[in-house]
Amino acid sequence: MSTHRLRFKLNGADRDLEVPADRLLIDLLREDCGATGTKLGCGIGVCGACSVLVDGELVSACLVPAVFVDATAIVTVEGLARDGALTPLQDSFIREGGFQCGICTPGQLIAATALLGEHPRPTRDEVRSWMMGNICRCTGYYGIERAIDRAAGAR
Amino acid sequence: MTFEYHEPRELGPALDLLARHGQDAHLIAGGTATVLLLRQGLLRPGHVIGLRRIESLGGIARTSDGGLRIGAMATHRAVERSPMARAYSPALTDAFASVATIRIRNQATVGGNLAHADPAQDPPPMLAAFGATVTARSSRGERTIPVADLAVDHFTTSLAGDEIITEVVLPPIVEGTRAAYLKFLPKTADDYATVSVAATLRLASDGTVAAASIFLGAVGPTPIRARRVEDALRGRARGDIGEAAALVGEEIDPVDDARGSSEYKRRMARVWTERTLAQLLR
Ligand SMILES: Cc1cc2nc3c(=O)[nH]c(=O)nc-3n(C[C@H](O)[C@H](O)[C@H](O)COP(=O)(O)OP(=O)(O)OC[C@H]3O[C@@H](n4cnc5c(N)ncnc54)[C@H](O)[C@@H]3O)c2cc1C
Numbered sequence: 001m002s003t004h005r006l007r008f009k010l011n012g013a014d015r016d017l018e019v020p021a022d023r024l025l026i027d028l029l030r031e032d033c034g035a036t037g038t039k040l041g042c043g044i045g046v047c048g049a050c051s052v053l054v055d056g057e058l059v060s061a062c063l064v065p066a067v068f069v070d071a072t073a074i075v076t077v078e079g080l081a082r083d084g085a086l087t088p089l090q091d092s093f094i095r096e097g098g099f100q101c102g103i104c105t106p107g108q109l110i111a112a113t114a115l116l117g118e119h120p121r122p123t124r125d126e127v128r129s130w131m132m133g134n135i136c137r138c139t140g141y142y143g144i145e146r147a148i149d150r151a152a153g154a155r
Numbered sequence: 156m157t158f159e160y161h162e163p164r165e166l167g168p169a170l171d172l173l174a175r176h177g178q179d180a181h182l183i184a185g186g187t188a189t190v191l192l193l194r195q196g197l198l199r200p201g202h203v204i205g206l207r208r209i210e211s212l213g214g215i216a217r218t219s220d221g222g223l224r225i226g227a228m229a230t231h232r233a234v235e236r237s238p239m240a241r242a243y244s245p246a247l248t249d250a251f252a253s254v255a256t257i258r259i260r261n262q263a264t265v266g267g268n269l270a271h272a273d274p275a276q277d278p279p280p281m282l283a284a285f286g287a288t289v290t291a292r293s294s295r296g297e298r299t300i301p302v303a304d305l306a307v308d309h310f311t312t313s314l315a316g317d318e319i320i321t322e323v324v325l326p327p328i329v330e331g332t333r334a335a336y337l338k339f340l341p342k343t344a345d346d347y348a349t350v351s352v353a354a355t356l357r358l359a360s361d362g363t364v365a366a367a368s369i370f371l372g373a374v375g376p377t378p379i380r381a382r383r384v385e386d387a388l389r390g391r392a393r394g395d396i397g398e399a400a401a402l403v404g405e406e407i408d409p410v411d412d413a414r415g416s417s418e419y420k421r422r423m424a425r426v427w428t429e430r431t432l433a434q435l436l437r
Contacts (some may be wrong), residue, residue, distance in 0.1 A: 001157040001158065001159070002159040002160050004160060020201065021158055021159065021160035022157070022158065022193065024190065043194075044191060045187060045191075045255075045258065045259060046345070048256070048258065050204075051258060057232075057261045057262055058257055058258050059258050059261050059262050060258045060259070060262075063186065063187050063190050063191070063258075063259075063262060064186065064190075064262065065160075065162055065183070065186050065205075067162065067205065068186065068205070068207060085193070109162075111257075111258075114257075129344070130257060131257060132256065132343075132344050132345055132346045133255070133256030150237060
C-alpha cells in the first residue's frame with residue numbers, strides 16, 4: 001500500500017498528514033483529524049449524513065478517497081460557527097426545531113449552507129430538490145424546511 | 156484493499172501505467188462507483204490510477220461544427236450547469252440533472268459514468284439518442300466508439316483494458332429536432348430509474364415524423380434502442396403514437412428486481428415511451 005502526504009485546509013486551519021492510499025475522507029476527518037462532527041450513516045453515498053464541502057462543492061465524505069483532497073479546502077459542521085457565533089442557518093435550525101435526534105443535523109446544515117451559497121433565496125422546489133438526498137430518520141423535514149426558509153429571510 | 160495509488164498529471168504517463176500493469180490496474184475518476192467496489196472487495200487491483208489531475212480530460216465546449224465536446228473528467232453537475240450544454244439541448248442537461256443527488260453529481264464524472272455501464276444510468280441513453288461518440292485513447296492509438304456501442308452487457312463495455320475515455324463528442328443537432336429525457340421514479344427522487352426513455356425526434360414540414368432516435372434505460376443489459384418504434388413512427392402524423400409506442404415491448408428484456416417485476420417494467424416502458432413521444436409532439 002502506498003502512502004500519500006496530504007496538505008489541505010480543514011475549516012480554515014492548515015493540515016499536513018500522511019495517509020494510506022485506501023483512506024476515505026470520512027475517516028481522514030473523524031479518525032486522523034478528530035473532527036467527529038461529520039457522521040457516518042449509510043456509507044454508500046445515499047443518506048447525506050457525511051455531507052461536507054470540498055472547495056465549496058457538496059459531497060459525501062464516505063465516497064471520497066482521502067487522496068482527492070490534497071490541496072483543497074474542506075468545511076465541516078465544526079467550521080460553520082465563527083468564534084462561538086452561530087451562522088443564521090444554525091440559529092434558524094434551533095428556532096424552527098430543525099432536528100429531533102440530531103444525527104443527520106451536521107449533514108443537513110452543510111447541505112443547506114451549500115444551497116444558500118448558490119441560491120440565497122431558494123424557492124420551495126429548489127429547497128426540496130437540493131435537500132432531497134439528506135435523509136432525516138425522525139422525518140423532521142418540515143422543521144428543516146422552515147429553518148432554511150427563515151435563514152433565507154423568507155419567514 | 157491494498158494498492159499503490161498513482162496520480163499522473165498528463166495522459167501519456169497514465170496510459171503507460173495502464174499498459175504496464177494490465178489487469179492489475181484500475182482507473183479512478185470521480186470514484187463514486189470505484190470506492191464502493193473496492194470496499195466490497197469486488198475489485199482488488201494492485202494499482203489504482205487517479206485521473207483527477209489530468210487537465211486535458213476536463214472542459215465542456217461547443218465544437219466548431221455546432222456540436223458539443225464534454226471532457227471525460229467533467230462532473231455530472233458541471234454538465235447540468237453548463238450554459239453550453241443547455242444551449243446544445245435542455246434534454247441533455249435534464250438527463251445529467253436526474254442522476255441521484257447533488258452530492259453524487261458533484262463527484263461523478265462523465266467518463267466514469269460511461270465506463271461503469273450500469274444499464275440503469277441516466278446519461279447513456281440520452282447521449283446515445285443524440286448520436287454521441289466517445290474518444291478512447293491507449294498507448295496503441297486513438298479510436299472513436301458510438302455511445303450506443305460502448306456498453307455490451309451489464310457493467311461491461313467494449314473498451315480494451317488499456318484504453319482511457321478522453322471525451323464525449325455530440326454531433327450538431329439537425330435544425331428542428333426535439334429531444335426529451337423522462338425518468339420514471341415511483342419510489343424516491345434520488346433512485347435509479349425503474350424505466351427511462353431518451354428520444355430525439357424531427358418533424359417534416361407536413362407535420363409527419365422525419366426521423367426518430369429512441370433509447371431506453373433500465374430495461375435490458377445495456378441501454379436499448381427501440382428500433383421498431385422508430386421505424387413505426389417514421390412518416391406518421393402526430394396522432395398515432397400509441398400504436399408505435401406499444402412496439403417497445405418487443406425490444407426490451409427487463410429483469411425482476413426491487414424496482415418492479417419484469418412485467419410491470421414492460422408496461423411502464425410502453426407508458427413512458429408514449430409519454431415521451433407525446434411530449435415531443437405537443
Ligand atoms: C448513491 C449513488 C446513486 C447513484 N444514482 C445514479 C442515478 O440515479 N443515475 C445514474 O445514472 N447513475 C447513478 N449512480 C452511478 C453513477 O452515475 C456512477 O457511479 C458514476 O457516474 C461513475 O462515475 P465516477 O467518475 O464516479 O467513476 P469512477 O468510480 O471513478 O469509475 C467508474 C468506472 O469507470 C472507469 N473509468 C473512470 N473514468 C474512466 C475513463 N476516463 N476511461 C475509462 N474508464 C474510466 C473506472 O475504472 C471504473 O471502472 C449512482 C451512484 C451512487 C454511488
